[in-house]
Each structure stands twice: as C-alpha cells, then as structure tokens.
Amino acid sequence: MVIAAPASGAGKTTVATGLMAALTRRGLAVSPHKVGPDYIDPGYHALATGRPGRNLDPWLVGEELVVPLFLHGAAGAGIAVIEGVMGLYDGAGSGEFASTAHVARLLDAPVVLVVDAARQSRSVAALVHGFASYDTRLRFGGVILNRVGSERHESLLREALAESGVPVLGAIRRSDAVAVPSRHLGLVTATEHGSGAAGAMDAAEALVSGSCDLDALVRLARTAPPLPGGPWSPDLAVRAAALTGTSTVVTGASAAPAGAPPVRSGASTAARGVPQVPEGIRIAVAGGRAFTFGYTEQAELLAAAGAEIAAFDPLTDEDLPEGSRGVVIGGGFPEVYADELSANEPLRRRIAAFGGPIAAECAGLLYLARSLDGRPMCGVVGAEAGMTGRLTLGYRDAVAVRDSVLTREGERYRGHEFHRTAVEPAPDRPLFRWRGGADGFADGRVTASYLHLHWAGHPHLAARFAAECARPEDRAAAPRAG
Numbered sequence: 001m002v003i004a005a006p007a008s009g010a011g012k013t014t015v016a017t018g019l020m021a022a023l024t025r026r027g028l029a030v031s032p033h034k035v036g037p038d039y040i041d042p043g044y045h046a047l048a049t050g051r052p053g054r055n056l057d058p059w060l061v062g063e064e065l066v067v068p069l070f071l072h073g074a075a076g077a078g079i080a081v082i083e084g085v086m087g088l089y090d091g092a093g094s095g096e097f098a099s100t101a102h103v104a105r106l107l108d109a110p111v112v113l114v115v116d117a118a119r120q121s122r123s124v125a126a127l128v129h130g131f132a133s134y135d136t137r138l139r140f141g142g143v144i145l146n147r148v149g150s151e152r153h154e155s156l157l158r159e160a161l162a163e164s165g166v167p168v169l170g171a172i173r174r175s176d177a178v179a180v181p182s183r184h185l186g187l188v189t190a191t192e193h194g195s196g197a198a199g200a201m202d203a204a205e206a207l208v209s210g211s212c213d214l215d216a217l218v219r220l221a222r223t224a225p226p227l228p229g230g231p232w233s234p235d236l237a238v239r240a241a242a243l244t245g246t247s248t249v250v251t252g253a254s255a256a257p258a259g260a261p262p263v264r265s266g267a268s269t270a271a272r273g274v275p276q277v278p279e280g281i282r283i284a285v286a287g288g289r290a291f292t293f294g295y296t297e298q299a300e301l302l303a304a305a306g307a308e309i310a311a312f313d314p315l316t317d318e319d320l321p322e323g324s325r326g327v328v329i330g331g332g333f334p335e336v337y338a339d340e341l342s343a344n345e346p347l348r349r350r351i352a353a354f355g356g357p358i359a360a361e362c363a364g365l366l367y368l369a370r371s372l373d374g375r376p377m378c379g380v381v382g383a384e385a386g387m388t389g390r391l392t393l394g395y396r397d398a399v400a401v402r403d404s405v406l407t408r409e410g411e412r413y414r415g416h417e418f419h420r421t422a423v424e425p426a427p428d429r430p431l432f433r434w435r436g437g438a439d440g441f442a443d444g445r446v447t448a449s450y451l452h453l454h455w456a457g458h459p460h461l462a463a464r465f466a467a468e469c470a471r472p473e474d475r476a477a478a479p480r481a482g
Helices: 012-025 040-049 063-074 100-107 123-134 151-164 195-211 214-221 234-244 266-270 296-304 338-343 345-353 363-368 460-470
Strands: 002-004 030-035 054-056 079-083 110-116 139-148 168-173 281-286 307-312 326-329 358-361 369-372 381-400 412-424 432-434 437-439 441-443 446-449
Touching: 002 012, 002 100, 012 030, 012 040, 012 079, 012 139, 012 195, 012 214, 030 040, 030 063, 040 195, 054 063, 063 079, 063 100, 079 100, 079 214, 100 110, 110 123, 110 214, 123 139, 123 151, 139 151, 139 214, 151 168, 168 195, 168 214, 234 296, 234 460, 281 460, 296 307, 296 460, 307 460, 326 363, 326 460, 338 345, 338 369, 358 363, 363 369, 363 381, 363 412, 363 446, 381 437, 381 441
Parallel strands: 002 079, 002 110, 030 054, 030 079, 110 139, 139 168, 281 307, 281 326, 326 358, 358 446, 369 381
Antiparallel strands: 381 412, 381 432, 432 437, 441 446
C-alpha cells in the first residue's frame, strides 16, 4: 500500500515508518519503499523493518523499471509499504510524472491518505473527497487522520467523513515524542541520530499501533493485484550493459540541453561496450555519519559486476580497505563533519595519492575538493567548496559532454541535485550539461559531480567502473595535481 498526503508536512513519514515498525513487530516481513530521490527516509525505513530501504522513482530509472525494482526489493516479504513524496499528485515539473500517484498507478496499489486534521473539522470531508475523486484511476483505500486534538475533534472528523464514504483507518493524536531533529537539508539521518532514532521509531510504532486499524490496513494491502513480469536482477542488468555498453534513456526524456553534443543511441554506443571483469575486485565505498546517501542497488550492481564491496568511514579510518582498486564516495553531510574529516589527515593523503578510479557524488565532490569551508580536504579536485544560503534542488536531464571512467560523450543521464554548497572555480571542462547549468569534474580516472544518479537506471556505470578498477594501477604512486 502507498502512504500519501495532500502536501508535505502532513506526517506521512511518521505514519509510514510507524506502520512499518508496527507490522514488523507483528511478525510480518515488511518491504519498505520511498517514492522519489529521498535518501533520509529510507534510512528510517530500514531501521523500522530490518530490510534495506529502497527508492521508486520513474524519473531516475524510467517507468519500465518501477515494477521490476519493486518486486526485487519486496522479494520474500509479506507486505510492502511505500511512502509517497510531497503531495499525492505533485510530480516532476508541472505534471504528475514521478509523483506518488504515478507510482501508485504503476504498482496498482491502494492509496492511504494521511491528512493533517489540525484546525479543521467538517472541511476534512471536502478535502478528502477532492483527492479521492481527482483521478479515478487510483485505488483510493482510506484515510488516516493525523494531529487530532481531542475525542470531540475526532468525532467531528469521523462524522464528516462517514458521509463521504471514505474509510477512516486511523486517528492519531498530536505527539511530540516522534519528533526527529532537522537541519539545512531535512531530517537528521538515522545513522547520525543514533539512539534518538530508535526512540523516535518506538514512539511512532506505539502511536500507529494504538491509533490505527492495523488489521484493516493489512486487508487493504492484500487487495493489491499481482504485478506482471519478474523482479529486476542486478546480474542480468550488468550482463546486458557489459554486452552493449549502452546508456539507458528513460521514458519521456526531453530534448538535449542547448549546445550539448548529440545524444548517443544504443547502436552508436554498442561499439564502446564494457568488458566483463574478474571476480573479487575490491571497491571501497564511503560510509559512516558523514556519507549516508546512497541507493541500495548501486552496491548490488557493483557486486554483480564482480566487485567486492568494502565499507570505510572517512571520519575514523586512516586508510582505505586493504587491496582497494576503486573508491566510491556518495552523498551526505560532510559540511557538518568538516573538522573531523579534515583532522583525518592520513586518509586524506591516501586518497590524494590513490591511483585507481574514484567516483564521487555531491558530498564526495566536497570531500575531494582542496577545502571545505576553509578546512583542508583531499585536494583531488582543484576547487574550494563552501556552504551558501541557497538551496539547489531538483531533477536534472543531463548530457555527458566528455568521456570519463563512468560516462561517454553524448550519453543522457537523468539525475537529482540537492545541496546548499558551491564549488569555486566552476569547472571549465564540465562532465555534464543541462539547461541552465553545467556540473562535474573529470580528471584522469576521477569523476566528481553534484549530480546524484540511480545506477539501476544506468547499469553500465557499474560495469564500466568495475572494469576500470580491474585495469593496472599505473598511477598508484603519483598524487594528482590540484
């Protein structure tokens, strides 16, 4: 079932995560999912269920992969809970593409609407009626009322909704116990929140268990019909990518940015295919409190390409895992931990001297820069990074403008940008271009960019990176300029 809301801030994360925890405590194997590119909520989902939190985003991977990725993530589970994004019908740009409603239709899943009932009574019926009738293709299953003030308030709300015929599946009272601290990019991640995250999870579980009809919600989820086709397979995805070397062009791709090179078709890139690599190539993947943003499928694809994944924490580890042939540094909050990252000089020097391939996104770009808010970083990328007062947020339809360890010139990539930082100077030879923007550094066997990519939509990235890691480390002894 899909947990949606009329708008952000209605409480769907609390309800969805509390519901996942409550059903897990009942003994069900719960598969957690999140609509959209969010990295933080899936961390809490994983804490609630003991299974990896996974994203479902038609923009990033294409409509055709939403059902296979869902089936892959839900394998072996008894029930799946999908938390929506923003308002039910809010999609990429002005349409509904990649909205919660879009994903619910692709999955043919029943929708439960979480409504912030504070400061309204009878008007709730008009609100719910509008959302339920706006798109008759949706399987609208009921409503959960949130932030209900009193028994009298709940009675008024239920009476109004009884006339509309929409089932009330829960009524949750106002509570501060489930609050999770926020900062400049949203909630504090579950990894960073530590024991506080577990406490908030327990509070959300108790709130949902005591306020919602869990039996009715389970019955509703069971009305979802079987889905066509089979689950996504990282092994098959990498094998196909290794044979063709093609870049996935997702459904509904718009025209290429002005001035970009021609977009390559599958036929034109097939000649530049990716070889299979030997098993056991070790790739170090950054983790810990400073680097928490990443899609589960990335590691699965790298493993399918023959890599052995070895985690390391740039806050505490003074060296890369032994035998590392490549490094992946994803997103997160290095600006929050700049002092600690800078203080770990042995690791910074090791990464600066590393001769193998490095793939960095957003937080990884900041860490590879010469400095971050004045603190020395790795110096792999010849730029200074720092916080700004401006939020840069949104989907990007990008075209690669040069070859790199990941990309080939002319390939199209759909990604996501989410940060309040900037790097200076801007790259004079960027890796990507999109309308109104350019981004990314490519230096030898290094790529560093603000663009977050979901590798399930572009499995050739894993095949190429693993193949590059299998090459001789001919630059291992020489530090990069910058």
